Amino acid sequence: MNKKKSDQEKIADIRVTVGSGSIYEQLRFKDHKEMETKAILVMEITKAIKKKNLIQTEAADILGISQPKLSSLLKGRFRGYSVERLIHFLTELGKDVDIVVRSKPRNRKARVNVYHSNGNYSNMGIAAKGR
Numbered sequence: 001m002n003k004k005k006s007d008q009e010k011i012a013d014i015r016v017t018v019g020s021g022s023i024y025e026q027l028r029f030k031d032h033k034e035m036e037t038k039a040i041l042v043m044e045i046t047k048a049i050k051k052k053n054l055i056q057t058e059a060a061d062i063l064g065i066s067q068p069k070l071s072s073l074l075k076g077r078f079r080g081y082s083v084e085r086l087i088h089f090l091t092e093l094g095k096d097v098d099i100v101v102r103s104k105p106r107n108r109k110a111r112v113n114v115y116h117s118n119g120n121y122s123n124m125g126i127a128a129k130g131r
Contacts, residue, residue: 038078040114041086046074048093063089 005013024032024039049059060070073081087097104110 034083037083037112037114038081038086039076041083041090042073042076042078044095045086045089045093048090048095049074052093059093062092064092 022032022036024035049056052059054062056070056074057067060067063070065073078086090097
């Protein structure tokens, strides 16, 4: 005789594993560093559009893409966009994008950090195709 589990029992059976690092890495994307960088840039694009109180058609005109393409981009579908193009979108929206090159400490590999405008950053690595 099979006894049906209650919702409480079903919840108790759920195992949760706390991940570390990038969700894209955990999902085993080959280009997880690039995906993380693009996600951060798209978040910044979203914030810039909201701050300017633009509707998607206005923002799309500024960026030189269609409204459906912008909508898709803002929903996280950014695989068809290069990091450089996303940076260009930010500058078109009136945002400065600084790229700083400096020496690394001897005790670690070189990396690329992408900073959010709130000062937080990701050091997941970048995102250029040639790497």
